[in-house]
Amino acid sequence: MRFRYPVTIALVLAAISSPTASAATCTWTPTILPLPAGMTTGTVYAADSGGGYAGVASGDGATSHAVRWSGGTATDYGTVPGYGPYVSVKGVNRNGVVVGSTSAATGNRQRAFRSVGTALQALPEPAGANHSWATAVNDNGDVVGNIGADVTIGGSSYLVNTAVLWPANAPGTVVELTAGLPTTGQTIARGVDQDGTVLVEHFPTTTSFLDADVLHLWRAGSARALPAPSGASSVAGNAISNGRVAGGSTVLGDLSATVWEPNGTIVKPAAADYTTSVNRTGQTVGWKAGPSLNMTYSVWQGTTKVGTYSGRWGLTASADNGTVAGWNRTAANSPNQPAYYRCL
Template sequence: MRFSYPVVVALALTAIVSPTASAATCTWTSTNLPLPAGLTQGVVRAADSLSGYAGEAQTSGGTVHAVRWVGGQAVDYGTVPGYSHAFVSGVNKSGTIVGHTSATTGNHQRAFRSVGTALQVLPEPAGAQHSWANGVNDAGDIVGEVGSNVTSGGSTYLVRTAVLWPASAPGTVVKLGGLPSTGQTLGQAVDQDGTVLVEYYPTITNSIDATALYLWKAGSARVLPTPSGTTSVYGEAISNGRVAGAINAGGMVGAVWEQDGSITKPVASNLITSINRTGQTTGWKIVTGLTAAHWVWQGTAKVGTLSGQRTFEVSADNGTVAGYSWNSTTFSQPAFWRCS
């Protein structure tokens, strides 16, 4: 299950060392990122392995464009021809942006990647009605899932299957083998070594609660351990062998699967949404109703203090975190935060 917020450039950044637990007294300060001409609000969704970001920004009419920020420049990638919205999920150091579209008419979701500054749809297997690209690594491997309509018991369900668009075979799409053959699988993210994080749903009728997380690589998969009593799991990100997400065992708790398979739980978290190569994470905890407080952790400890209205979407490898802020006049302003 992908948790996200509605919908947005990156200023040049010097190298920043990721905060550690010893930096617990630091203060996170924000820097707003400019929007391309004609776009009114936005959000950072992803960061590359250097110092760039990518995300979305929208026009006053509500059309959503893909945007990349790097070297002090805001680059408007626009939309896929024939589609009204481009929702971004990943970017690599070469500037390849991936995500999915929605159609100007109808409800067809289509995975895309950027070629230069243009967006192009990715191929779908025969029989697929929808596709989503959820992540890309620096090698150019893209992961996601495709969806096909299946009728069972008189009802029609959208059944999703994890796929890879391999950099070694441009223009092709491969369903991931070595995973359970029943239910549904979602390709959530891909590590730099090609390891794919997969959520597994045991039935075609339930697209809400995954019951297992798998790490897939080169045709084989292994399941991640979960505590006794776990009823559902969430896999959001993978970096340097660590997986970020949550465990539901009588309550939803943020979790990180370490490189050895052990599980750590960042204090006061319900979901860990992003992790960088040093293990710095971002995520949130429900405070009341639908109101969530967003934080940064290193290991299990919160890092520093935060103020203002903000949402964190990504923990970048340069040590910053990024997402958007808002106030009474601006619904969403793309921004990054630095620990100092």
């Protein structure tokens, strides 16, 4: 079963070491990030390799803007001209390139975007694509994601996905990742490492993309499959960093957080259902579902939970400088505020 969830302003983001299991007694302490003018709520969804973050912010609930935070300053990237009022941010690199997807002004058509300067631009799609999503970007500027085509199979309509790469060295082009990957079913690219390795989920049929059966690491036209945990009926990959993959797997109907080490070894963070992000040292963030699907968010190094937090937080990103980021609330019903955390 798949899940996708989906103070004082610091003026300097100092580089810090990633917490380890020896930091189990530290406390994750928030720094609230500023919001652009007119915005009242926001969430960080991605971190770059240089101490910056990216996410979305909203002021009236009728729109959402892409935002980048660097050095304690918020830059409003707005929305994609000609498209709808909402954007979803999935990645950012140290050069400030933000990627994600937006919807058409009418209907449910999705379109991948990347930023150029501080403006958002739709990414190209190959002929026949009805939808596209960008899911990650590396420091070189390579963007990955997937395209979707609405097809009719047996009298029913389905959205069939194919993993794609928008290469930095060939602006204005899009490459479908088919070489080295299975020729049946469908694929989605979930992450891209700094060396260009793409994390790809494979789904066994063209009629469903709810449960992936294999994760692949694709690079330069060849791919290798990652081993699945024993008895796993499905796997999920959410991020890749320094050869390490964060995600989850389902065994006998139970979801559990799963991390694949660079050598393929499988690590299971303690008391976790899902990991959503990993940094270059292997620090992961994720959650465990409680009653009514209330999420308890935590940080792990390997199998061990790192630090404690007693307030209201949600975590989406594990940054290379050792911070983690997402949102913070001062009260149960207060709006989300974009925030990053250090373990002190």
